[in-house]
Amino acid sequence: MSPINSSRGYAIHDQKDYKNFKLTDYELKREQADDVTVHVECCGTCGSDHHTISGGWGPFVAPFCVTGHEIVGEVVQVGSNVKNLQVGQRVGIGAQSSSCMECKYCKNDNENYCPVAWTDTYQGKYPNGDFSQGGYSTHVRAHQQFVFPLPEGLRSVDAASMLCAGVTSYSPLNRHNIGKGSKVGVVGLGGLGHYAVLFAKALGAEVVVFSHSERKKEDALKMGADEFVITNKGFEEKYKMSLDIIVCTSSSSSLPLNEFITTLDVGKHFVFVGMPEDEWPSLTSQAMAPNGAFVGSSHIGCRTEILKMLDLAVEKNVKPWITTRPMKEAAQSIEDVETGKARYRTILLQDIDREVQA
Amino acid sequence: MSPINSSRGYAIHDQKDYKNFKLTDYELKREQADDVTVHVECCGTCGSDHHTISGGWGPFVAPFCVTGHEIVGEVVQVGSNVKNLQVGQRVGIGAQSSSCMECKYCKNDNENYCPVAWTDTYQGKYPNGDFSQGGYSTHVRAHQQFVFPLPEGLRSVDAASMLCAGVTSYSPLNRHNIGKGSKVGVVGLGGLGHYAVLFAKALGAEVVVFSHSERKKEDALKMGADEFVITNKGFEEKYKMSLDIIVCTSSSSSLPLNEFITTLDVGKHFVFVGMPEDEWPSLTSQAMAPNGAFVGSSHIGCRTEILKMLDLAVEKNVKPWITTRPMKEAAQSIEDVETGKARYRTILLQDIDREVQA
Numbered sequence: 001m002s003p004i005n006s007s008r009g010y011a012i013h014d015q016k017d018y019k020n021f022k023l024t025d026y027e028l029k030r031e032q033a034d035d036v037t038v039h040v041e042c043c044g045t046c047g048s049d050h051h052t053i054s055g056g057w058g059p060f061v062a063p064f065c066v067t068g069h070e071i072v073g074e075v076v077q078v079g080s081n082v083k084n085l086q087v088g089q090r091v092g093i094g095a096q097s098s099s100c101m102e103c104k105y106c107k108n109d110n111e112n113y114c115p116v117a118w119t120d121t122y123q124g125k126y127p128n129g130d131f132s133q134g135g136y137s138t139h140v141r142a143h144q145q146f147v148f149p150l151p152e153g154l155r156s157v158d159a160a161s162m163l164c165a166g167v168t169s170y171s172p173l174n175r176h177n178i179g180k181g182s183k184v185g186v187v188g189l190g191g192l193g194h195y196a197v198l199f200a201k202a203l204g205a206e207v208v209v210f211s212h213s214e215r216k217k218e219d220a221l222k223m224g225a226d227e228f229v230i231t232n233k234g235f236e237e238k239y240k241m242s243l244d245i246i247v248c249t250s251s252s253s254s255l256p257l258n259e260f261i262t263t264l265d266v267g268k269h270f271v272f273v274g275m276p277e278d279e280w281p282s283l284t285s286q287a288m289a290p291n292g293a294f295v296g297s298s299h300i301g302c303r304t305e306i307l308k309m310l311d312l313a314v315e316k317n318v319k320p321w322i323t324t325r326p327m328k329e330a331a332q333s334i335e336d337v338e339t340g341k342a343r344y345r346t347i348l349l350q351d352i353d354r355e356v357q358a
Numbered sequence: 359m360s361p362i363n364s365s366r367g368y369a370i371h372d373q374k375d376y377k378n379f380k381l382t383d384y385e386l387k388r389e390q391a392d393d394v395t396v397h398v399e400c401c402g403t404c405g406s407d408h409h410t411i412s413g414g415w416g417p418f419v420a421p422f423c424v425t426g427h428e429i430v431g432e433v434v435q436v437g438s439n440v441k442n443l444q445v446g447q448r449v450g451i452g453a454q455s456s457s458c459m460e461c462k463y464c465k466n467d468n469e470n471y472c473p474v475a476w477t478d479t480y481q482g483k484y485p486n487g488d489f490s491q492g493g494y495s496t497h498v499r500a501h502q503q504f505v506f507p508l509p510e511g512l513r514s515v516d517a518a519s520m521l522c523a524g525v526t527s528y529s530p531l532n533r534h535n536i537g538k539g540s541k542v543g544v545v546g547l548g549g550l551g552h553y554a555v556l557f558a559k560a561l562g563a564e565v566v567v568f569s570h571s572e573r574k575k576e577d578a579l580k581m582g583a584d585e586f587v588i589t590n591k592g593f594e595e596k597y598k599m600s601l602d603i604i605v606c607t608s609s610s611s612s613l614p615l616n617e618f619i620t621t622l623d624v625g626k627h628f629v630f631v632g633m634p635e636d637e638w639p640s641l642t643s644q645a646m647a648p649n650g651a652f653v654g655s656s657h658i659g660c661r662t663e664i665l666k667m668l669d670l671a672v673e674k675n676v677k678p679w680i681t682t683r684p685m686k687e688a689a690q691s692i693e694d695v696e697t698g699k700a701r702y703r704t705i706l707l708q709d710i711d712r713e714v715q716a
Binding site: 057105110113115175240241252266267269272274275276278279280282283284285286288289290291292293294295296297298299 | 415463468471473533598599610624625627630632633634636637638640641642643644646647648649650651652653654655656657
C-alpha cells in the first residue's frame with residue numbers, strides 16, 4: 001500500500017462566502033516520526049469553526065480552511081517514533097495537533113499553553129511552513145501527543161465533541177479541584193455549557209445553570225443541573241459568595257459579570273471557556289475586592305486531562321446531547337451554531353470517498 | 359479609675375476641605391464584651407485615608423472622620439470576654455475592627471471577607487448604629503479578633519504600617535503559596551509595593567519590580583528586588599509566562615494590563631491590592647487564554663495571616679522604609695500620599711494629650 005499523504009475535505013475558500021464548503025483535495029502536512037495519520041469517522045462542529053471561517057478571529061492562515069477539531073477516526077499510518085498507537089486503533093484528536101514538546105509547559109501538563117510551537121488542528125502553521133487542516137475531511141495528521149486512544153465504552157459520536165468542547169469545560173473543573181461538596185455555576189447552556197453541567201455532575205458537584213431566558217430550563221434539569229436561574233435583576237443575591245467556580249460559555253459584553261462575581265466564594269474563579277470575539281464588561285478593584293475573586297480564561301485542556309475526562313465519561317456514563325448529520329451538510333451544521341439551534345452538538349459523519357491516497 | 363469611653367482625634371469634617379484636620383472629642387463605640395480599647399502610640403498614613411477624606415470612595419458614613427488604620431498602641435481596657443490580651447500589652451490594629459464572627463468566612467480564616475458585618479476601623483458603622491473612628495487619635499476600640507499582640511522584636515513604628523499595607527501585600531503572596539523558587543512581579547513601588555518586595559524576598563522568592571520610570575530603581579534594588587524593569591514598549595517579552603504572581607499596587611486605567619498578563623505562568627494571578635478609584639483596562643478572552651491567567655483583587659488579610667506576617671518580619675528582620683512625624687502634621691502626611699512623595703510610609707506619632715477619659 002502506498003503511503004497516505006493527502007486528504008479530501010469540505011473547505012471554505014472565501015471568508016465572505018463562509019458557508020460555501022467545496023470538496024477540495026490537498027496534501028497533509030509532511031509526515032514526521034511522531035505523526036499519526038487518522039482516517040476520519042466523524043467530527044463535531046465547534047463554535048471555533050464558525051469564528052474561523054466567518055473571519056471573526058481574523059483572516060485565514062492557509063489558502064483555504066477545512067474546519068473540524070472534534071475528530072474520531074481510525075489510525076491508518078504511524079511515524080517511526082510512534083510506539084503506543086497502532087494502525088487500526090480508534091482514536092480522537094482535539095483542537096491542538098502539535099506543540100514544541102520541549103518547553104517547561106509541554107513537560108508539566110500544560111502543552112495546551114505551549115508558547116513556542118502551538119499548532120491548531122486546522123489553520124495551524126507548522127515550523128516548516130506546512131498547514132494543518134481539520135476533520136471535515138477524510139484524513140487528519142497530528143503529533144502522537146495529541147492523538148488519544150478512546151476507551152471501549154464510549155461511542156465515537158459521543159466521544160467526538162468531548163475532544164474540544166468536553167475538555168474545554170472539564171479542564172477548569174479539574175484544575176480548580178471541583179468534586180463532591182463543590183458548587184459550580186454554569187453560564188450559558190450551549191455545547192460547552194452542557195458539558196460543564198455533565199462533567200460537574202459526574203465529578204459529584206452541585207450545579208447551578210444561569211441563563212438569560214427560561215428556554216433551556218427543561219434541558220438543563222434533564223442534564224442533571226440542580227438549579228436553573230434566569231439572570232433577572234437581583235438574581236445574584238441568593239447565591240452571594242457561594243460558588244466554587246463559574247464556568248462561562250457565553251459571549252461577554254452584555255454579561256452581568258459584576259453580579260456574577262458576587263456569587264463566588266472567597267478567592268474563587270470566573271472562567272471564560274469560550275472565545276467570544278468581544279471585550280469583557282469593565283471591572284474595578286472595588287467590585288472584585290469584597291470576595292477576592294478572579295476572572296480569567298482557559299484554553300482547552302492537556303493530554304492527561306483528556307484521558308482523565310474520557311475515563312470519567314465511561315465511569316459515570318456521561319452522554320452528550322448530540323445530533324448527527326452527514327458531513328456534506330456542514331453548512332447547515334455551522335448555521336445551527338450561528339443561530340444557537342444546535343442541541344447541543346452536531347456530529348458530522350464521514351461521507352467522502354475513502355479512496356484519496358496519493 | 360473611671361472607664362475609658364471617649365477619644366480625641368484629628369478629624370476631617372468636610373470632604374471638600376479634606377486636609378483641614380481639627381482636634382475633635384468623641385465617644386468611642388459602645389463597649390461590648392469582646393472589645394479591646396487601645397491607647398494609640400503611633401499610626402501609619404494609608405492611601406485609604408486619602409481616598410476616604412477626599413471623597414474618592416464616596417461620602418462619609420459618620421458625621422466626621424478620624425482616619426488611620428495602621429495603629430500600634432497599648433491595651434488600656436478590655437471587655438469581659440477578652441482572655442488573651444491584657445491591659446498594658448502592646449498591640450496592633452489594622453483596617454478592620456469587627457466582623458460577624460459567625461459566618462463560614464469568619465470561621466475559615468476569611469473574616470477579612472465577611473459579608474455580614476464587616477466593620478472598617480474608621481468610617482465603619484456597627485450593627486447598633488455606632489461609628490468607628492481611626493488612629494489619628496488617642497484611643498481606638500476594636501473587637502479582640504482584630505487586635506494583634508506584637509512580637510517583641512518589632513519596633514512599634516515598624517509594625518504600624520504592616521497592619522494594613524504590610525498584610526495587604528503579604529496576603530496574596532501567602533494565599534498563592536509564594537516561597538523559594540517563586541518569581542514575583544511587583545507593579546508600582548509605593549507603600550504597598552515596597553512591602554510586596556520586602557515580604558516576597560523574606561519568603562525566599564525572586565522579585566521583579568515594574569515601574570513606569572527609573573525614579574525608584576535604586577530604592578527597589580536596595581529593598582532587595584532582583585530586577586527593576588521600566589514598562590517601555592516590549593518590556594513584557596523578556597518575562598513571557600515566567601511569573602508566579604503579580605502584586606499590583608498601581609492605579610489601573612493606564613496600566614499595560616494586557617502586557618502584564620503575558621508575563622504570568624499558566625493559571626497564575628495578577629492581583630490588584632490597592633483600591634484604585636478607576637476601572638481596569640479592558641480584557642478579552644483572546645488576551646487571557648494563551649496562559650489561562652487570572653485577574654482579581656484582594657482585600658487586606660485575615661488574623662492568622664497578620665500573625666504569620668509579624669513572625670516572618672521578626673524572623674527575617676523585615677524593615678519597612680518609613681519616616682515619622684508628629685500626629686499634628688497629618689495633613690502633610692496625607693499630601694505626601696497624594697503626591698507620591700512618601701518614602702515609603704509615614705508613621706504619625708502620638709502628640710495629643712493623653713487625658714481624655716470621660
